[in-house]
Amino acid sequence: xxxxxxxxxxxxxxxxxxxxxxxxxxxxxxxxxxxxxxxxxxxxxxxxxxxxxxxxxxxxxxxxxxxxxxxxxxxxxxxxxxxxxxxxxxxxxxxxxxxxxxxxxxxxxxxxxxxx
Amino acid sequence: xxxxxxxxxxxxxxxxxxxxxxxxxxxxxxxxxxxxxxxxxxxxxxxxxxxxxxxxxxxxxxxxxxxxxxxxxxxxxxxxxxxxxxxxxxxxxxxxxxxxxxxxxxxx
Numbered sequence: 001x002x003x004x005x006x007x008x009x010x011x012x013x014x015x016x017x018x019x020x021x022x023x024x025x026x027x028x029x030x031x032x033x034x035x036x037x038x039x040x041x042x043x044x045x046x047x048x049x050x051x052x053x054x055x056x057x058x059x060x061x062x063x064x065x066x067x068x069x070x071x072x073x074x075x076x077x078x079x080x081x082x083x084x085x086x087x088x089x090x091x092x093x094x095x096x097x098x099x100x101x102x103x104x105x106x107x108x109x110x111x112x113x114x115x116x
Numbered sequence: 117x118x119x120x121x122x123x124x125x126x127x128x129x130x131x132x133x134x135x136x137x138x139x140x141x142x143x144x145x146x147x148x149x150x151x152x153x154x155x156x157x158x159x160x161x162x163x164x165x166x167x168x169x170x171x172x173x174x175x176x177x178x179x180x181x182x183x184x185x186x187x188x189x190x191x192x193x194x195x196x197x198x199x200x201x202x203x204x205x206x207x208x209x210x211x212x213x214x215x216x217x218x219x220x221x222x223x224x
Contacts, residue, residue, distance in 0.1 A: 045204050045215045057213040095160060102151045102166035102209045109160060
């Protein structure tokens, strides 16, 4: 059974850092596209970052490029998102999603709140 | 980046009616790599359609997708009570992947 479970969210001050993790089961992360998608409270979906199945390409939204870093751990079958220099506008529910490349399995999300 | 514009913003319909949702792209979507996702309140999104017209596993056949290039449509025949939700189109043909702003289908 395909499953992705996010963790690592929380409350952080502006300028702070946070690392999100995504544990996958039922499939192999290194054989899949994997993405982070976020949703600010009451708003729509926003692409954050993704990695292709070969691991040869990592893409970022302009709004996070240079601040966020996506990485993959094949041994742990997991995905991470290192978020630095956080801003209030980064406050959102962050979803980890498997891609084929269409986004076919979504986790339940982990909430990140950036506030002083 | 490819901007996706969905219309209408809100669609007010009754159960049993047909819903027609539009998604227009600012540039042609490579290989028609256009998906539709459904999101209900308090839930994660769910993939409905990929490749513009292919239903995902377990999706009822009252959901259908069509279109190519820059104009795409999601049609829901005979709305069921569980279909009232927000629908997002999303392109994965060219990075950065992008989403439309969503169409809310609400009970009239």
